[in-house]
Amino acid sequence: MTRSFPNAVDVAIVGSGPTGAAYARILSEQAPQAAVAVFESGPVLTDPPGMHVKNIADPVARVAAQRSSEGLRPHTQSPEGHYPDPSRRVVRPGTHLLPDGYRQPGEDGLPALAMSTNVGGMGAHWTAACPRPGGAERIAFLPDLDELLDEAERLLGVDxxxxxxxxxxxxxxxxxxxxxxxxxxxxxxxxxxPLAVRRRADGALAWSGSDVVFGDTTRNNPNFLLFADAQVRRVLVEDGRAVGVIVRDRIDGGEREVRARFVVVAADALRTPQLLYASGVRPPALGRYLNDQPxxxxxxxxxxxxxQPEAEHSPRGxxxxxxxxxxxxxxxxxxxxxxxxxxxxxxxxxxxxxxxxxxxxxxxxxxxxxGKDLQESDRIEFDDSATDDYGMPKPRIHYTLxxxxxxxxxxxxxxxxxxxxxxxxxxxxxxxxxxPGASLHYQGTTRMGPVDDDTSVCAPNSEVWGVSGLYVAGNNVIPTPIACNPTLTSVALAVGGARDIAARLAAEPEDTKDTKDTKDTAAST
Ligand code: FAD
Incomplete structure (x- = not known):
């Protein structure tokens, strides 16, 4: 059955990991009248959508959820439950490695570069460590960073x-x-x-995923839609302004245009610059200053x-x-x-x-x-003539220690x-x-900067320089060589961007809602 996509929304969000979810949550709180749609390439794994797979009680179902997150070439598992590692690269359940192009001759490359493709993104598989950056890790030009980090802790449910x-x-x-x-x-x-984890009533630990970031506020928002198996192929830009997205329905293969007043690309550090590139948005710093934490x-x-007496261990299943x-x-x-x-x-x-x-x-x-020694030359290059498994410009990694x-x-x-x-x-x-790449903390490829001097892709509000209404989110926005786990910081930056959109929606009201008749279909994703 063909599903319906809205013709137009106020805000289109690409990617349902913690940072895309943070945009949806803040907009649901601060602009509940706005029509917001999240488009996610991968499948939905859980109910509620975006839950951490460690919270799935049945081990068989948990492994199935991990395999479903591993893109078009899921890992094979040995009968003993180990992951064979033929290329001697680090393999993590729930993630898929960049199949090729991860190292150029004479360079170190990022052989362990990985991503997750599922509702919740890597946030359905992460360890949930949420430390705050310190010293040179901090983004000096953001005066409200601590308050944004407090908000990120609230959204992620950090203990x-x-x-x-x-x-x-x-x-x-x-x-x-x-x-x-x-x-x-x-x-x-x-x-x-600090960990994004809470103890349930039965005493078990529950790990935060995008489900927690969305929260009931987003799930109960009648103007919010989540589309799984919906890959955004292009951001539409007209006269220097983002005006929508082209979405491929990965269930029926059809492509649809969805108009939007604001577009947020939260598609990870590899695929966010890839989508901008595919959309003809190619500022000089795009894909550059790539950094992973050795x-x-x-x-x-x-x-x-x-x-300790055995009885005191592992009491919770x-x-x-x-x-x-x-x-x-x-x-x-x-x-x-x-x-x-x-x-x-x-x-x-x-x-x-x-x-x-x-x-x-x-x-x-x-x-x-x-913390990595940042270099402009550490970058993701994209190929205009070759495509990856998802039909997007093929990436090639340049990276040296x-x-x-x-x-x-x-x-x-x-x-x-x-x-x-x-x-x-x-x-x-x-x-x-x-x-290199094993940290799973890739940063910098759409980095934020205080001024548009070709060394950054977006402004302090996360809006891409020169493209009004186009925002970027994820670890890729972090401009500093953070050594700590970066998700808390990238969610904090997403909070700032989402507040900016909410304020602009309030200042420029315009009715583009066209979602009502698609709501039932979308809810079943
Ligand atoms: P992601 O969570 O990667 O989500 C991006 C989403 O965008 C994906 O679901 C993807 O399918 C989707 N997407 C991509 N392209 C498109 C497209 N064109 N159209 C539609 N959708 C698209 N971080 C920490 O801070 N602390 C930790 O302890 C930690 N431990 C980790 C342990 C593991 C095993 C893993 C796998 C990761 C860990 N991380 C940790 C990293 C953390 O999960 C990421 O930093 C975080 O998920 C990034 O959030 P995000 O929303 O930017 O991107």
């Missing part, structure tokens, strides 16, 4: 003390604190990692801790993570330009151990993420070893540097 009662959490933090705190200002000392991991077994050692954070400071997180391996996206049977919570993984990056990695290695020695006994000989 700053999620595992305070975990049996080994105090031990982990005390040992890290003794090692790192003496040289740090109070606000950048070792602390619990990442290093290690593992230790906590020293001198007593085994197999969807809850074990939470004995909590998640601890060694914040970035300019003098040590890396971000450390220490968490028990059950919660880590990277499995390190195949055969060890540790007491729950006593094996902790250490992940150190570095500089001497300064190697120096930072060396210092991060020393720091992770300090942390490991403080905590316990090494598992393995050496910290392991993951292949």
């Amino acid at each position: 700053r003390h999620p595992f305070d009662d975990a049996p080994y959490a105090d031990v982990v933090r005390a040992r890290l604190g003794t090692e790192f705190d003496p040289s740090r200002p109070e606000e950048r000392r070792v602390r619990p990692m 990442q290093m991991i290690f593992a230790v077994r906590l020293r001198d801790v007593s085994r 197999d969807t809850a993570i074990a939470e004995e050692s909590g998640v601890s954070w060694v914040p970035y400071i300019d003098e040590e330009p890396f971000h450390g997180q220490v968490m028990q391996l059950d919660a880590s996206p990277i499995p390190l151990l195949d055969e060890d049977e540790p007491a729950p919570g006593t094996i902790v993984g250490l992940g150190w993420f570095c 500089t001497p300064r990056d190697h120096e930072t990695l060396g210092r991060a290695r020393a720091a992770i070893l300090r942390a490991a020695r403080a905590l316990g006994d090494f598992i393995g000989d050496e910290p392991m540097v993951l292949s």
Whole structure:
């Protein structure tokens, strides 16, 4: 059956990850009269849409949801449940790797560059760590950054003390604190990692996804529509203004035009610049200043801790993570330009151990993420003559680590070893540097800037320079070399952009609503 798309909306949002959802939520709160439609390339996985797959109780259904997020070439899984890694690239369930073009001769490339294609985006698969940026990670030209970060915490449902009662959490933090705190200002000392997680009435943990960001306010908004399996192929621009989108219905293959007064592209750090490029919006900084956080991991077994009685472990079924050692954070400071997180391996996206049977919570993984030395030459190039699996301009990655990056990695290695020695006994000989792209935190490709000087793509309100009504969202908007997990910051920037659109809608009222007769169809996506 052919579904209906509206002929026109006030705001068309491309992508349903946390940042696209943040636009929908703020607009539902501040401009409830506006017709807002989210178009998402991938399928809907859950009810409500956008829920984190870790909250799916049935393990078979959870794996099916992960496979459905992996684009047109989903991973195959071995009978033992492992993911074969033929290209030795890091493979995460729920994500799909860029099949080719990820490295050019003589460059480092981003072999582990990955994306998710599903309602909720990567936010249906993430670890939900939500630290705040500090020092040079912060965006100095945004005076209201802290207030925006507060709002982002509200939207994501961030808990700053999620595992305070975990049996080994105090031990982990005390040992890290003794090692790192003496040289740090109070606000950048070792602390619990803020996580977008809440405890349900039955005691289980529920991880925030786009469902939480949308919230009931968006879901109950009669002027809000969500279209899954709906790929935006082009943003329509007329006389320097965004006026709509061309959407491919991936169910029937048909293409429709949807007019819009504002278009928000929140399609991740690869596909946001790709869509702008395909739409003929090609400012000089588009795709440039690409940065990923060089990442290093290690593992230790906590020293001198007593085994907790089995009954106190994993009491909440197999969807809850074990939470004995909590998640601890060694914040970035300019003098040590890396971000450390220490968490028990059950919660880590990277499995390190195949055969060890540790007491729950006593094996902790250490992940150190570095701030990248930004270069204009690190970029995504798009091909006018070749297309990717989705028929969009084919991307080609140019990426190199500089001497300064190697120096930072060396210092991060020393720091992770300090942390490991403080905590316990090494598992393995050496910290392991993951292949570039493994952080899943790609930034900069539609970066924000204070002025239009060809080194940025959008203004501080996230509107693309020179294209009125076209906004960009995602980690790609972050202009600084953030080393910490970036989603809280990119959601904060989305809040700022959404407020800007809400204010403009209020200042320029115009009735373009044409959604009523499509609502029933859309609700079934
Ligand atoms: P995404 O969530 O990537 O969503 C983009 C959406 O746009 C996708 O659903 C995609 O299908 C859709 N799309 C793309 N092109 C089109 C198109 N043309 N038309 C329509 N739709 C389109 N971040 C943290 O901050 N903390 C963490 O602890 C953390 N852990 C992670 C662990 C894992 C395993 C993974 C996979 C990610 C993790 N991340 C983490 C990263 C985090 O998930 C992302 O930063 C976040 O999801 C980005 O949100 P977004 O809305 O910008 O983009």
